[in-house]
Amino acid sequence: MNKREIVRLNPPSNIGIIGGGQLGRMLTVEAKRMGYNVIILDPKPNSPAAQVADKQITAEFTDINALRKLAEKTDVLTYEFEHIDVGLLNEIESKGYKIYPSSKTLKVIQNKYVQKSILKEAGIKVPAFYLVNSLEELRNIFYNLGEKIILKTCKGGYDGKGNIVVKNIKKLEDAYKEFSDKELMVEEFINYTKEVSIIVAKNHEDITFYPIAENNHKDSILINSIIPAKISKDTEEKIIEVAKKVVETLDDFGVFCIEFFIDTDLDVLVNEIAPRPHNSGHYSIEGCTTSQYEQLIRIVTGMPLGSTKLRLPCVMYNILGSDEVQGKYCINGVEEILDMEDCYFHLYGKEETSYLKKIGHITALADCVEMAERKAKKVMDSLVIKSLEVS
């Protein structure tokens, strides 16, 4: 059990967020609404989060002095991404500063091999996985697992980066060479029927589960999420049960996203954990009584958890950079979104776009997911990213 004492932070207290992307931005908006002051740490000046925060410390995430300064100027720290040096975070914690979730949890999650090992030990079903130390080992695993594997770097991957699906033994060596300087693992390829995720929030006294999202990816980038997922009551219960076990195993306070594969036998296997609000939980801003962002602010300030009740079925689409426009941009066709009842438009204030970059999202609400999907698809078709670059 986590013995850390939670201190109730009344507003205005100061919250530090490591990472200034869209997740940090949406966190900041909730914190500001509740009267907290927010300082962002990010290397990029005028980051999406800093635009709505009180202040940004502009420095690399590896800059211990910057991290220390952030901790000194705030009452509690959290983060919006998991690729932070846990040694540095631990150093900050050892000085008595509070970080949620803790560096210990982050360390487990950062290394996919460690993450999966701990889940497996706790009796949680995950795809078969192996550490890889040589090409020869990799070849043997490939033969054992059958026609398709995923080669992964244990650390640092996101949005498909750091993953290669290998279907052919001839491609194995190339894949291995691409990652050969990194700690590597192999996972069996799950022939899943659906990918789903659940946001779980845990504080010092309670745990809450958000409605399950069904996620559609393209090239490992999340395209859309449908809430509630079209799964049976049985599968839903199974997922909540496993998610509870995962978060209890982590034994920490925070917002966690747990991604699952549902395989052809309707078994649920944990794919990945994120120790922070997640893209597949954007829908909770308009879709739930308490958004995943407000929930994390409640947790780090020692406040009670809020209701995760779904108002209406939702469909969320990411607005992704196209392959036609690079650099500065504007968005045309927003009027179609704003003209659609119960359809919400978010743009993250990123100065530049590039192929598949997440620059915004929309959420459509309706009485059923089918109708929400139709609304969302229709308005997404009208959106055009236009270049603002002077040619």
Added chain:
Amino acid sequence: MNKREIVRLNPPSNIGIIGGGQLGRMLTVEAKRMGYNVIILDPKPNSPAAQVADKQITAEFTDINALRKLAEKTDVLTYEFEHIDVGLLNEIESKGYKIYPSSKTLKVIQNKYVQKSILKEAGIKVPAFYLVNSLEELRNIFYNLGEKIILKTCKGGYDGKGNIVVKNIKKLEDAYKEFSDKELMVEEFINYTKEVSIIVAKNHEDITFYPIAENNHKDSILINSIIPAKISKDTEEKIIEVAKKVVETLDDFGVFCIEFFIDTDLDVLVNEIAPRPHNSGHYSIEGCTTSQYEQLIRIVTGMPLGSTKLRLPCVMYNILGSDEVQGKYCINGVEEILDMEDCYFHLYGKEETSYLKKIGHITALADCVEMAERKAKKVMDSLVIKSLEVS
């Protein structure tokens, strides 16, 4: 008819807001969500709105150079309060910069005598009102109107400032002397049974009406709003009809709040117009599909109006400074609000509190107004403003 051309501003465009208080803050949050950049003009550094905006120009509202700079750096201007020098705004407009609502509308609204005259001319019922040029004139009006009058400065009043209710002829001279350097008017005192308000949004193609709020004041400060107002269908229709006429008379684009008295004969009389989002419309953030703040951002960017549909009955309470705490403060008891389902907490980031200062608000939603009222009252009882001043 307003012939001004509306230009559609795609995000990211730049919006300038004159005034950095809570209304500007809530406007900014919506604009940022939609990917716009926001610059605030306010004389007080780190104003509530600037805390969530991209930039603040810190200067007096009478500083024409600052206003010009704001106009130059943005694509459109709006404001969150009405006491701005219309001559300066007009100068800005004459250079081709766009301000919504226009300085012409603001000029009418700023002067309560002119405001009421124009309404009266349009056949809209208002309390009897007279310009006052001397104490003698004031005495005569008092005799004619009967036992109770309101003496008002024509310009500059808000939250009861600039208003004196006079019930006794003996107090008339004192009241007159207090305001004697100002342009003055007298209004009959309406024995109202209710005070209600309606937010109306008008853009280049459409007009929408928000649900009517029933407002309770204490010492002319709004204490709470109950939505929908407990009025008959007949009265509701009458109010919407009059509100439409008011906004058509103003013939401009923007968000307008029209406050009404309902008298003992169930007649509806216009009390006051605000050419901006209003305290009594805070509930629309969680209570309506499109908040009054998002609606104004849609209007100034030439986007279509959003639905004003009420999700659930709401009760909004202002969090007002107490007479016990002055200066820096924190809020205790927030956990009670956060523990109440569908209850939302807003704190404006004002550094200091004082008696009756608006420092935040809460909105409770429920299946009926009675239940929302009970929830709101209960959590308001738990809130305590504590001093942070070192004694």
